[in-house]
Amino acid sequence: MTTKTRKVAIVGVGFVGSSCAYSLINQSICEEIVLIDRTRERAYAQALDLSHCMDFTHTRTKIRVGEPADCRDADIVVLAAGANPVPGGSRLALLESSAELYSALIPIIMESGFDGIFVVAANPVDVVTYLVWRLSRLPRSRVIGTGTSIDSSRLKILLSEHIPVDPRSVQGYVLGEHGDSQFPAWSHVTIGGKPLLDILAQHPGRFGGLQLDEIAAKTRNAGWEILQRKGSTHYGIANAIAHIVRSILNDDYKVTAVSAVLDGEYGQTDLCLGVPAILSRSGITELVELNLTQKEQELFLRSCSILREAASSLATSATSVSPPFP
Known part of the structure; x- marks a missing residue:
């Protein structure tokens, strides 16, 4: 009997990339992980450290150091290389450096023969995902950004602090940019299947103090709050990446808010931003088009315009800069 090894390559093994590998190992999501980084010694140290987890996990995950050529037979390549946002700045401020990095790197990965799925976590994730799609020339279904997956999770956790339910019993999505123009689609947030707006209207005494604008602002600023206090966010986004990878490899058909290339959905084309999508072994099987209120449509269009x-401003072909990895 032969079985196919599920292989994930992670490019960039700083806080986000290494935390992603840790999540993949502890959740037994794949059988092989390859760590790729411009600093090979750091990648080696991370691989060695992570390999010492195996005695305490349910299954063995082989983990090793590699290079872009090792992406050839990977099912998924996670792109986590890039700088952290500067406190008080914007994720979009990282665009120039990220564009330079991935304009050089993606052609190298594609030349290896890679024919799998890209999961993009580098900021600004929506624009980088768009760039990776253009450079790789893969179908849009196989280039997926983490997008507003982490923001949607933050929204659910914040709501669960006001309405006493498990965050996993809250359903809803943050749409648009993973950044300053994001917004919760309040008209589609439910708790136990009941619309949140109905709950607030029917129980003003219990939940009258819940201010949706304040919740939206806290959701939007959650990453900055972490960044200002410890310099980076990595545990939450690492688990978001692991969730997306698991949904793909397990053919889950799970709906998750990710950064996806639009081709007519929501009336937009040739643009990448956070929307709900059905994830399966083929990548994005389908985008879920929500019926937005007029206000939500205006916010969505604003986010589209910014992105x-x-x-x-991007050049959509590889530049002549030196390769960022050996």
Whole structure:
């Protein structure tokens, strides 16, 4: 009997990449992980450290150091290389450095023969995902950004602090940019299947103090709050990456808010931003189009405009910069 080894390559093994590998190992999501980093010694140290987890996990995950050529037979390549946002700045401020990095790196990965799925975690994730899609020339279903997956999780946790339920009993999505123009689609947030707006209207005495604008602001600023206090966010986004990878490899058909390339959905084309998507072994099986209120449509269009302007500044072919990895 032969079985196919599920292989994930992680490019960039700083806080996010290494935490992602740790999540993949502890959740037994794949059989092989390859760590790729411009600093090979750091990748080696991370692989050695992570290998020492195996005696305490349910299954053995082989983990080793590699290079872009090792992406050839990977099922998924996670792109986590890149700088952290500067406190008080914007994720979009990282665009120039990220574009330079991935304009050099993606052609190298594609030349290896890679024919799997990219999961993009580098900021600004929506524009980088768009760039990776253009450079790789893969179908849009196989280039997926983490997008607003982490923001949607933050929204659910914040709501669970006001309405006493498990965060996993809250259903809803943050849409648009993983950044300052994101917004919760309040018209589609439910708790136990009941619309949140109905709950608030029917129980003003219990939940009258819940201010949706304040919750939206806390959701939007959660990453900055962490960044200002410890310099980076990595545990939450690492688990978001692991969730996306697991949904793909297990053919889960799970709906998750990710950064996806739109081709007519929500009336938009040639643009990448956070929307709910059905994830399966083929990548994105389908995008879920929510019926947005007029206000939500206006917020969505604003986010589209900001990201379209950022994407328009990119060169969509590889530049002549030196390769970022050996």
